[in-house]
Amino acid sequence: MTKSSRSSRIDGEVTRARILETAGRLFAQTGFAETTSKAIAAEAEVDLASINYHFNSRIGLYQTVLAEAHRHIIDLDDLLLIAERDECAEEKLRAFFTLLVDAAQSGRGWHTGVLARELLAPSSNLQVLFTKELQPKLTVILGILSEITAIPISNPALLRCLVSTAAPCLMLLVAGNGLPGPVQLVLQMPKEQLIAHLFSFALAGLQAISKECVAQPSQDNQHSKN
Template sequence: MTRRKTSTRVDGEITRQRILDAAGKLFAINGFAETTSKSIAMEADVDLASINYHFGSRNGLYQNVLAAAHSSIINIERLNQITQNEQSAQEKLRAFIELLCNATRSGHEWQAQTLAREILAPTSNLAVLFQKELEPKLMIIRELLSEVTGIPSDAPQLAPCMLNVIAPCMVLLVAGQSVPGAMQETANLPQEQLIEHMYHFALSGLLAMGEHYRLTHLQQA
């Protein structure tokens, strides 16, 4: 009996993942509005009832696809490992930059494209993604950048710092190889060279903004 239950659970997990992968690829190509449950079922080679069984609805499936896509690029467990170790703030920053740069070359094509579509043409599901996936990760990243800069984690001045650090790698992830010129040249740099550049560029900017924040607050005191 136990063996049969285990086998059923494993089969269910395999089916669920197959639906998730099939849906992700179709959402990436066609977008949420143009991707039907029927087309997903055909791509995954399952019946329509399986989608509702595992995800509740097409909306529920899409939310899971967005969450899986974001998690494959920035994993919260890995973020916690980076920020909770005994390294210096600058060493943690380098590890975080390495995580972002590695994501640009990890074969996350449909994941990146699906997220890009949702950000450029947001649906009501973006709020769910932010609440469940982005917000907890951004809180961890804010604490890391606060440690590097000395700017309080709840200070508004830290928000553009976070954007400046994350955005270049996210742009490379979404469009690096497909856009000729500087974008493609950067995407084709040796990995270690790319990491070193992104790290030193980010660190210099963060330290400068930290100093600017301190000087501004000394003048106001």
């Protein structure tokens, strides 16, 4: 690679990063529908063609912003490192809550704002986010929950456990974007106290559902076989 081509590639990467950062901030402030490509280009000091060149379209840019926001809050590699730790599944669950409480309490710039807007007013782009970012991460978390409960991943009961475990975390992330009310007060609790509460509450529920599945294995097991 020549010096000129290497310089052009670096310039392109810098421009792409600037567009992404600018778009993320604007989407977090005014939402997808109210943020135009023209506004993004003006703020990032690029021409409209640069947005199409790097992201194909405004929709492509928004989907990239959503994916970047989710990776910034919880990265798949971080989850895999937790799952591969040589420790009990319960401690892996505690580490998962630590990641999310860190993200919620730190605010994480525009990243939580973009996700909060999308969660509160879902668009068709949420399905793309689920397929590209959420699904592989949920698979890792399901594995941890399966370790704790001894419920097979194919059993629908484990999906219910996933929703019950993740829902409070989603509320905290939304609250991190300035949502008023009692969740905001919870978010202001000391970090270790909040992690301990989420962990204890989730673990008690998981253990209760695990006992139910052992005592009454018929219905969910039949669904998982069909």
